[in-house]
Every structure is written in structure tokens, then in C-alpha cells.
Amino acid sequence: MPLVFVVLSLLTLAGAIAAMSLRNLVHCALALTATFAGLAALYLQLDAQFAGFAQVLVYIGAVSILIVFAILLTRGAEPGGQSVFSASWFWGGAVALMVFGILSGIILSSKALPLDSPPPPRATVSQIGDQLMTKYVLPLEVLGLLLTSALIGAVIVAIPEKVAAAPVRTQPTSAGTRNGETLRIHGELSNPPDLPLGVGQGESSEVSS
Amino acid sequence: MVESLDQIFVDLKHLLVTLAPVEWQPFLSALISVVGIIVTFASLFALSTILERKGLGRIQNRFGPNRVGPWGLLQPLADGLKTLTKEDLVPRAADKVVHFIAPLVLVIPVFLALAVLPMGRNMVGVNLDAGVLFFFAVGAATELSVFMAGWSSRNKYSLLGAMRAIAQMISYEVPLILSAVTVIMMAGSLSTVTIVQAQAGYTGWVPHWYVLTPWGLAGFLLFMIGAAAESNRSPFDLPEGESEIIAGYYIEYSGFKFALFFLGEYVGMFAISGLAITLFLGGWQAPIPVLEWIPSYFWFFGKLLALIAVFIWVRGTLPRLRMDQLMNFAWKFMLPMALFNILVTGLWRFIPTGWERWFICTLLIVGAYVTLGRTLFQQKHWAKRSYRFAE
Numbered sequence: 001m002p003l004v005f006v007v008l009s010l011l012t013l014a015g016a017i018a019a020m021s022l023r024n025l026v027h028c029a030l031a032l033t034a035t036f037a038g039l040a041a042l043y044l045q046l047d048a049q050f051a052g053f054a055q056v057l058v059y060i061g062a063v064s065i066l067i068v069f070a071i072l073l074t075r076g077a078e079p080g081g082q083s084v085f086s087a088s089w090f091w092g093g094a095v096a097l098m099v100f101g102i103l104s105g106i107i108l109s110s111k112a113l114p115l116d117s118p119p120p121p122r123a124t125v126s127q128i129g130d131q132l133m134t135k136y137v138l139p140l141e142v143l144g145l146l147l148t149s150a151l152i153g154a155v156i157v158a159i160p161e162k163v164a165a166a167p168v169r170t171q172p173t174s175a176g177t178r179n180g181e182t183l184r185i186h187g188e189l190s191n192p193p194d195l196p197l198g199v200g201q202g203e204s205s206e207v208s209s
Numbered sequence: 210m211v212e213s214l215d216q217i218f219v220d221l222k223h224l225l226v227t228l229a230p231v232e233w234q235p236f237l238s239a240l241i242s243v244v245g246i247i248v249t250f251a252s253l254f255a256l257s258t259i260l261e262r263k264g265l266g267r268i269q270n271r272f273g274p275n276r277v278g279p280w281g282l283l284q285p286l287a288d289g290l291k292t293l294t295k296e297d298l299v300p301r302a303a304d305k306v307v308h309f310i311a312p313l314v315l316v317i318p319v320f321l322a323l324a325v326l327p328m329g330r331n332m333v334g335v336n337l338d339a340g341v342l343f344f345f346a347v348g349a350a351t352e353l354s355v356f357m358a359g360w361s362s363r364n365k366y367s368l369l370g371a372m373r374a375i376a377q378m379i380s381y382e383v384p385l386i387l388s389a390v391t392v393i394m395m396a397g398s399l400s401t402v403t404i405v406q407a408q409a410g411y412t413g414w415v416p417h418w419y420v421l422t423p424w425g426l427a428g429f430l431l432f433m434i435g436a437a438a439e440s441n442r443s444p445f446d447l448p449e450g451e452s453e454i455i456a457g458y459y460i461e462y463s464g465f466k467f468a469l470f471f472l473g474e475y476v477g478m479f480a481i482s483g484l485a486i487t488l489f490l491g492g493w494q495a496p497i498p499v500l501e502w503i504p505s506y507f508w509f510f511g512k513l514l515a516l517i518a519v520f521i522w523v524r525g526t527l528p529r530l531r532m533d534q535l536m537n538f539a540w541k542f543m544l545p546m547a548l549f550n551i552l553v554t555g556l557w558r559f560i561p562t563g564w565e566r567w568f569i570c571t572l573l574i575v576g577a578y579v580t581l582g583r584t585l586f587q588q589k590h591w592a593k594r595s596y597r598f599a600e
Contacts, residue, residue: 026307049343050339050342062349068360148548
């Protein structure tokens with residue numbers, strides 16, 4: 001079992017280091033995803049099925065996609081001119097090392113840490129569900145209400161269709177028109193859900209240049 | 210006799226495993242399951258490509274492939290040989306590593322998802338406590354693969370296709386999971402095996418499948434629409450859109466990498482149809498009691514082929530949606546319906562058995578459907594569509 005742990009933690013660490021040090025932002029995001037996957041595998045190795053699958057679903061399925069979208073929406077993935085190392089990397093590293101040393105020292109000398117810990121309980125999904133529905137029902141309900149209202153709110157923002165959407169004809173002829181012509185045929189590009197198309201446009205002109 | 214025919218694969222595996230030394234047995238057991246699943250679904254992939262081409266041919270009033278072998282049945286073999294011998298082209302500007310990894314990131318999770326589907330009595334890869342959650346979790350990785358393929362190809366159409374695919378998959382994943390939640394609420398378990406067991410039994414001739422309840426029917430329809438969108442099937446094939454963006458995110462893939470994408474897409478469709486069967490169509494259970502002597506795996510794969518036939522039929526019938534129609538449909542229609550369906554399921558759970566709950570739940574779902582449809586319809590401003598370049 002330690003062998004599995006070593007392999008997984010090496011994978012996780014390698015992903016994290018790559019996410020910090022690669023030049024291309026999209027590569028960094030993908031390396032970060034590898035780190036998420038490694039963490040999920042570590043949870044699974046600890047018999048925490050629910051946490052592991054939730055990690056995959058939320059982090060690989062949603063967060064990494066969000067990061068990738070954010071990169072593509074804000075600027076190109078092309079590396080900038082500057083070095084990946086900050087000018088003050090030495091002091092930053094020193095501070096990080098010091099904090100790590102102090103924290104691990106405190107944890108190791110703690111009296112609260114029992115030397116022979118009892119075998120961890122196997123939390124099945126139904127046990128987690130029971131706890132969520134009894135002991136932690138209020139936080140769960142509040143969270144559920146918040147998320148559902150956010151979801152419905154997003155839909156309500158999108159529902160009013162623009163009355164007689166501004167004619168596409170008035171679009172100024174910019175550099176993007178050549179790429180645009182395959183898309184504009186669909187009409188109604190002014191709708192918010194078309195965002196990805198617009199993104200693709202900006203990106204595509206960059207790729208083709 | 211009937212019992213042994215039903216359990217023939219289980220017994221065979223048991224026999225093979227007991228032949229091996231004890232310390233190898235867990236490994237061998239897993240290996241046999243994995244090989245069985247991969248071989249079965251890869252051959253089902255070959256079969257469904259020929260069925261699809263034949264079916265589409267008949268729908269479009271032509272023959273479909275009919276040259277290779279009797280009735281063109283060896284066409285998948287020819288296709289396989291062709292993709293294997295084709296040159297593997299990688300664009301010079303492409304990001305080579307990501308371009309190489311993308312098809313693998315698609316195929317591996319898709320096959321992993323098959324592990325939790327019960328394909329017959331006692332025939333399931335692993336009976337996980339959180340089986341349904343596992344299924345959706347591994348399915349989430351496919352979005353990443355689509356992005357990797359589209360971005361690394363360095364082609365504007367690729368990137369457009371990937372963006373469309375991700376937007377579509379994220380949007381339709383929400384109603385897909387929400388419609389599956391109803392079944393989890395009723396069965397009280399995330400384990401696929403328990404969910405199938407919860408649908409066992411008959412009232413007279415009618416099986417206790419969830420699809421035969423008002424909320425189950427609504428959930429099943431929502432689930433299948435979401436499944437078509439998740440597996441990029443027509444009418445939700447915008448990410449490929451041959452007439453618009455050529456082939457979307459796999460435009461720069463050739464040879465066997467393209468075949469892997471194709472395989473991943475089809476096996477993804479099988480997996481999600483298999484989950485629909487497990488959740489709503491009673492899994493491997495027979496539809497009427499007198500047919501229970503037919504082996505359980507026959508029922509599972511029969512239902513799977515029936516759902517594939519529906520997919521082919523829909524593909525041959527419906528035109529492709531537009532991007533805004535796609536998004537509107539997911540967020541303004543399917544999401545409210547799925548949320549409302551969860552409420553109705555809660556009611557169904559707590560109203561005592563009888564005709565009242567049938568009446569109330571049916572009325573609520575039909576009422577919500579009509580109201581929502583009317584409201585959305587009235588907001589449309591129908592007018593002649595104007596094109597900028599096509600006139």
C-alpha cells in the first residue's frame with residue numbers, strides 16, 4: 001500500500017510543480033487538473049469514496065473547465081516575456097520553508113495528537129447522507145437554497161429575449177469579420193448563451209494569424 | 210437449466226478464477242471482468258456503426274454500405290483496417306503532447322463508466338456504494354478531453370467545436386444529473402445494483418419500473434434528451450457540425466486517433482444509455498413475468514439496442530439545433546422541468562399509494578409542462594429570419 005501512496009503523491013506533486021513552472025497557461029491548467037486527479041486518487045486510497053468522486057466531479061469536471069475558460073476569455077495562452085521565477089523567489093521560498101517548519105514542529109509536538117490513533121471509521125455514502133440529513137441539515141438546506149437560487153437567478157437573467165434583436169447588418173467590418181462569416185449565419189448572436197462562439201472567434205483569429 | 214443459462218458467464222468466471230492460485234484470484238477476477246466489458250462493448254461499437262449507417266441509409270432512401278461481405282456486414286472490419294493503416298498526421302503547429310493525450314483521456318473514463326452498470330443478474334464490474342456518483346464523476350473527464358483536442362490542434366474550427374462542445378456538455382449535465390436524482394430519491398441508494406433491485410416485481414403484468422410512473426416518465430425523457438446532448442448526438446451535434454465547422458474538435462485527427470474518438474463517442478453513448486436503462490427501465494429485469502426465463506443479460510442488451518435504435522432514428526429525423534436554441538432549451542425548459550420533477554417525486558414519495566397520487570402527480574407535471582411551454586412560446590417574436598451572407 002505505501003507504494004501506491006508514493007506513486008500517487010509523486011504524481012500529485014509533479015502536477016503541482018508543473019502547474020507553477022510551465023510557461024504556457026493552458027499547460028499549467030492541465031497540470032493542475034492532474035494534481036486534482038492525484039488528490040482524488042489519494043482520497044480513494046483512503047477508502048473515502050464519496051470525497052474522491054466528489055473531488056473528480058467538482059474539480060476535474062467543473063473547476064478546471066472554469067479555469068481554462070477564464071484563461072481563454074481573458075488573454076491568449078501564449079507565454080509572456082518574463083521569467084516564471086519572481087525576482088524575490090529566494091525570500092518567498094525562505095518564508096514558505098519557515099512556515100512549514102514551524103507548523104510541522106507544532107503539530108508533531110502537539111499533545112492533542114494521540115500516538116496510537118483508533119482505526120478510522122469507514123464512512124459509507126449512506127452514513128454521510130444520514131449525517132447530512134440529521135446533524136448537518138441546516139447548513140445543507142442553506143447551501144441548497146443558495147445554490148438553487150443562484151441557478152434560477154442565472155436563468156431569469158437569461159430569459160428576456162431582446163425584442164427584435166439589433167440587426168447583425170450594422171456590425172462594423174473589423175478584422176474578425178472573415179472568421180465571423182461562418183457564424184453570423186446563425187443569427188441572434190447577441191444572446192448571452194452564445195458566449196462560447198464569441199470566445200472562439202477571438203481565439204480563432206489569433207490562432208490563424 | 211434456465212438458472213444456469215442466466216448465470217452462465219458468472220459461473221464461467223468463477224470456474225476460471227478458482228483454477229488460479231489464491232493470491233492471484235482477486236487480480237484474475239478483475240482482469241476477466243475488464244476484458245469481458247471491453248470486448249463486448251468494442252464489438253457492440255462495430256455492430257452499431259453498421260446498424261447506424263444502414264438505418265440512416267434506409268431513412269434517407271438509399272442502401273447504406275452493402276459491398277463488404279454479405280449485406281455489407283463486414284464494413285466495420287474494413288473501417289478498422291483502414292483507420293489502422295492510415296497515416297497519423299499531426300499539424301506542425303499543434304501542441305504534440307496534448308494532441309496525443311486527448312483521445313486517451315476520452316476513451317479511458319468512458320470505459321471506466323461501464324464498470325458500475327449491472328448488465329445481468331450478478332453481472333456488474335464493481336458494486337460501488339456510490340455507483341451513480343462514480344458514473345457522473347468519470348463522465349466529467351470527457352469535457353476536458355474535448356477541450357484538449359480542440360485547443361491543441363491549433364485550428365480555429367477545432368477550437369470553435371471544443372468551445373461549443375464544452376458549453377453544451379456543461380449545460381446539459383445539469384438537467385441530466387437532476388433527472389437522475391429523482392430515482393436516487395425513490396430507491397434510497399446510489400448503488401446501481403440496489404436501484405435495479407428496487408424496480409423488481411410486477412403488479413399483474415405491469416413491471417415496477419420507474420419509467421411507468423409520472424415522475425419517472427418525465428425524468429426518463431429529460432434524461433434521454435440530456436444523454437443525446439452529452440454524447441454529442443444529433444440533433445445536438447453542433448460540436449461536430451460538418452456543414453458549419455467541418456468536424457469540430459477532431460478535425461486535425463486522422464488514422465487511429467480519430468477512430469479512438471469515434472469509439473469514445475459511441476461507448477459513451479452506450480454507457481449513458483445503460484445508465485438510463487438501470488435508472489428508469491428496470492435494468493436487466495424482464496418486462497412481463499412470463500418472459501423471465503430469458504437470461505437477464507439478454508434483456509439488458511436488448512434494451513440497449515432498442516435505445517441505440519431510437520438514437521439512430523432521431524438522428525435521421527431531426528435537423529441540427531442552433532446554438533441559442535440549444536442553450537435556451539437546456540436552461541429555460543429542461544432545468545425548470547427537472548427541478549419541478551424533483552418536487553413531484555418528493556410528493557409521490559409521501560402521498561400514500563392509491564389513484565390520488567397518480568392523479569396529483571400527473572396533473573402537476575402536465576400542468577408545469579404546458580405552462581412552461583406556453584410562457585416560453587409567448588416570449589418568442591416570430592418573424593422571417595434574415596441572413597447576412599446567405600442572401
